[in-house]
Amino acid sequence: MAKDNLTAVLYGVEDLRLEQRPIPEIEDHEVLIEMDCIGVCGTDIHYFVHGKVGDVVVDRPWIIGHESSGVIAKVGKNVTTLKPGDRVAIEPGAGCRVCEFCKKGRYNLCKSLVYCATPPIHGGNLTRYYKHIPDICFKLPDHVSMEEGGLLEPLACGVHACRRAGIELGSEVLILGSGPIGLVTLATAQAMGASKVIITDMLQSRLDIAKSMGATATLLITKDMTEEEQVKKVHELLGSEPDRVVDCFGGEPTARLGILACRSGGIVAVMGMAHAEAKIPLINALVKEIDIRGVFRYSNDYPAALAMVANGSIDIKKLVTHHFDITETKKAFDVARYGHGGAIKVMIHCQPRNKNNQKPF
Known part of the structure; x- marks a missing residue:
């Protein structure tokens, strides 16, 4: 069983540390994911530089990261839709599923929305192993790279914005x-x-x-x-x-x-x-x-985002301008923060780059 669960933890303003955390234990309805790619988001930079975004304050050690893809490592006994080895893009937020907004399909407005790396949930997924619920893990076709899987999160924002517009x-x-x-x-x-x-x-x-x-x-x-x-x-x-x-x-x-x-x-x-x-x-x-x-995040927009990438309607590969290993997380945040080298999207790899791609990205 793997023991290395190197994790990026934000303790406060410009205080980002790498430390070992226990590999999560999953419930029967959850999956354990070996993380692959995590994009650095502008929100992550705000937390890093200012210690908050609006009223959301970093008030305790906080695992950062939410634009991600990975490979299923283990599934709970009640999970039937995924299996170990499946490559997935990870939608980071889920509603309560019972309120009026969730029932109408607008779960992004749910008052009890649980969103990765956002209070009250302090567990992001810039870590080697992360647990999640399976129905918002989207299987990637073989020809879609792990980097593109990580980019589905910002792309879903674009899809939702265009739909709202x-x-x-x-x-x-x-x-x-x-x-x-x-x-x-x-x-x-x-x-x-x-x-x-x-x-x-x-x-x-x-x-x-x-x-x-x-x-x-x-x-x-x-x-x-x-x-x-x-x-x-x-x-x-x-x-x-x-x-x-x-x-x-x-x-x-x-x-x-x-x-x-x-x-x-x-x-x-x-x-x-x-x-x-x-x-x-x-x-x-x-x-x-x-x-x-x-426009607030997205709601039921991941499938459309994945479909457009998979069928070639959208080419988002050129947005990734920089690649870093998880051990270089602080450097990756500095590049994204200051825009060094014309940085657009900075990607952090928890696994060797292209390990889980069918062909080099």
């Missing part, structure tokens, strides 16, 4: 922010039939990747640009007013730009959480009858 065939879309979430939203919007997609950011390197992924146009936002200039430039580059907007930053400047640039009768979906409060042009939204919709 009502993106469909012919939609003309503005995406605000071209970090990892903005880029997967771009890929999803294209796969859903958007005819035009313009994406903004303050870093040209990220916009270059967006352009290589097929963005119709990109807009570099500079500090000297006025709000009016930004709106005008969006309309010029798109050749029209966008009827769908997805704000992947969630700060006051992007919330305002999204509303001001949006076409009358359009939809603005806000998924970023940069600021707790924002002053927005509400009257503008009202007279244009713009729907402003919140």
Whole structure:
């Protein structure tokens, strides 16, 4: 039986330690997973740098990580859908299954949602062994890599955002922010039939990747640009007013730009959480009858995300710019934090890279 369960534990602000933890004992309805790939999320960086995200505070030693894939090592006696050796992508959150939101399929709104590496659950999955429930472990086809499996978590966010924004065939879309979430939203919007997609950011390197992924146009936002200039430039580059907007930053400047640039009768979906409060042009939204919709994680979006990767509708491999072994976790967080080397998605490997891939990634 394996004994090595090296684990990344966050103790507080910039206090990330590697330590051995006991390998979890599973219940009859659970599975034990030998973890393979874990992506470093912007939320992880916020916890690392600030010790909190909004009202969620790191108040005790906390295993980090939630964008992941792995291989089933052991199954409980009541588990029939998975077997040892199955490669899986791991959806990190589950609702109570009995409240009105869960019964309506909107379990992301469940008041009792249990989400990996988020209080009251302090066990993330940046660890060699992790236990989980089987029905939110999604088997990967042989041709889908473990890295792509780990990327399904941010991709599911993009799928949910595009669904909330009502993106469909012919939609003309503005995406605000071209970090990892903005880029997967771009890929999803294209796969859903958007005819035009313009994406903004303050870093040209990220916009270059967006352009290589097929963005119709990109807009570099500079500090000297006025709000009016930004709106005008969006309309010029798109050749029209966008009827769908997805704000992947969630700060006051992007919330305002999204509303001001949006076409009358359009939809603005806000998924970023940069600021707790924002002053927005509400009257503008009202007279244009713009729907402003919140986006929180995802709900029943993993199957669609996996299907689009598996059938080639979306290619997310180029988002992974850096690879690190779990023993290099601190270095991986520093690269993701500062964007060294044009970092987009930093992947941490709990197993030797490509050990569980059919072909090298």
